[in-house]
Amino acid sequence: MKSGGQRGASAGRRRRAFKLSIQLKLSAVLALLLLLTVLVMSELVLRGIERNQQQRTEAELARHSRTAEQYVRQNYYSADVPPEDEAFMAQRGQRLALYISTLIGLPTALYDATGREVGNSLQPQGSGAAADTLAYALKGYIAYETSGDSLVYFSPLRVDGRIVGVVRLQYSLKSAQDFLKAIRGLFRTAGVVVFAAGFAIGYLYFHRFASQIGRLRQASQQIRSGRFLREIPVRRRDELGDLGEDIYFMSGAIEAHIERQKQFIGNVSHEFKTPLTSIKAYVDLLDLYRDDPRLAAEAAESIGRETDRLYEMVEKVLRLSAMEKYDFExxxxxxxxxxxxxxxxxxxxxxxxxxxxxxxxxxxxxxxxxxxxxxxxxxxxxxxxxxxxxxxxxxxxxxxxxxxxxxxxxxxxxxxxxxxxxxxxxxxxxxxxxxxxxxxxxxxxxxxxxxxxxxxxxxxxxxxxxxxxxxxxxxxxxxxxxxxx
Incomplete structure (x- = not known):
């Protein structure tokens, strides 16, 4: 059966076996903080790039849609007698779509005011239209949707304030997506490098930090074993240095207190021994010379004096001890x-x-x-x-x-x-x-x-x-x- 001390020692060894050093903990925390910083920064940068790309794409497509509207308006007024809107779009839609596509460099399709496709720079079956998005554009709003690496942009065409049709532009997002993917990959690589480098640098940096904490721990163990410090264990211009000085001064105070206690006990023993020796001597004399009245009177006086001295000494010692240990009432x-x-x-x-x-x-x-x-x-x-x-x-x-x-x-x-x-x-x-x-x-x-x-x-x-x-x-x-x- 194990004793309490053995069980305590075994438990202490088990705790030490599963204990991570402060050096590893601080290094891991530093590496994680750096990694978190890189992740947050990458997310903010990627969102900024994506928002900037979106704004540039919208601005470019809006400019192209205005070019298409202006070209349609010019063709509409070039006729000797302005035709009906649907007839105009049906007759010239294909030619207008091909010319606009050549002018702006994007696949283009035209729809009349009823939503019927009247022209397409691609093959007729090359691209369909999203009915909901097209219907939204026919009401006079700009609308677009993305599908994979393409963005389909719808913009109404107005002549004299009325909607005569809709232009659809197809914009490739592949280059922008590839750019974002490349940036994201760079940030991932940077995150791994930063984590590894941060852990390594932190481990090296905190090595001295951890070693000085170890020195402080050794100093406390030395004090606990009764070997007091003769120099400050850690000299630094920070909190660890302050702690090192505090431990050093605490060691000196404990040593001085113990020395005072030893001296106090020695003095008490000596001072108590003197009157007790006198009392014992007279008791022995009285035992030898019981019939000597002069000796009896002298012994009684001396024993009384030494007893009073002992009583006074005990009272003062107790009061001093109480004053040092307790904040008496x-x-x-x-x-x-x-x-x-x-x-x-x-x-x-x-x-x-x-x-x-x-x-x-x-x-x-x-x-x-x-x-x-x-x-x-x-x-x-x-x-x-x-x-x-x-x-x-x-x-x-x-x-x-x-x-x-x-x-x-x-x-x-x-x-x-x-x-x-x-x-x-x-x-x-x-x-x-x-x-x-x-x-x-x-x-x-x-x-x-x-x-x-x-x-x-x-x-x-x-x-x-x-x-x-x-x-x-x-x-x-x-x-x-x-x-x-």
Missing amino acids: QHAERIDLKELLAELCGRMRGKAERYGLVLSTDLEAAECWADRESLAHIFINLIDNAIKYNVPQGAVTVSCRMERKEAVVRVTDTGIGIPEEAREKIFEPFYTVSKDRARSYGGTGLGLSLARGLVEKQGGTIAVSDAGAGGGTRFTVRLPAQPKR
Whole structure:
């Protein structure tokens, strides 16, 4: 029994077995388009030639019929006493037909006003007349019909405005038909040549096109197998070139994301291991020295501190993961920053006093459009960092004001400061300027990374700079005053 993977592979091989390459498909499409163009063009040209031939034939026969009518009229008036129409046509019809045929070079027949044949340049039995067409001409209309390679043309003969008879001209269409046949044959030959040449040229032209698509496919397979690109697979100044660049940059982004994930997992494992190691060590000591009250108190304090650190770390890791993977629900509303910061500073003032610090505020009226819970998390984190990484008898100042169309909040401390080379890295997960100091104060290296993510979710920015000549650090948060459109 085949497994699902084996069945999938077999199905893939069957699909590949019946697959036509894009090179053949594009070549066939190009050849068919060229052939269609030739066919449409040939049809239009042939119709144009046929219409032109018809117009020329009609014009020529109309001219010949006027010549015949003029000659009949001249003979009619040449008699001393104009005879009756039927008598005139009966007496002179044969002679008139022969002369007109000689004059215009076409087989000619004459009919009187009753439709009776009175003259024919051919033998009397040589050509019959179509009764319906003749009757139409006797009513004063020009009429003609085709039969095989001949056209029979009927035109009324008028004398003094009355119809005295009909002239019939027989016109050969053989040369015109042979010409059309020859042109049609040329177009058929041209169609075959164009199809073959178009397919060959298209196949050669699309060979490079198809090979570059193959290179893009190989690049995608290489990325899928975990081998990332080191150069752009296709360089062209068209959509394929854009796709090649996109695949290259996508490869770099995937590689960087995987590296970040590896680093993140490594950092999580390391940071989790440190407090767990401490907890385990005290548990082991307590197991050995159960009756030592001093050790029990020290162990309880240390285990509690490390447990709080673990809890904080887990909470921040989960929040960071949720923020990266999901667009978690937020409730944006208009926030009075002066009121919110005054409340948060009141909650943090007790902690500042325990550290021997002064927490002061410089709050002006300022509003922004954001999620209240996210803002509280951002500013508590910044204020908490300003307290933890300060110096004895130091100070923390929180200010807010409106600048143009933004609300600006600044958290300034008089602490140890952040080296300039580390200012871009402090927003990365688990990065801390001083590992020892971070452990001493329970820092996880996740707070600023989470704060930046939350600020950006609100459509704002966060930046770090020196606090001034006296040292310390200033974090500046800018938030939009109006909701994003």
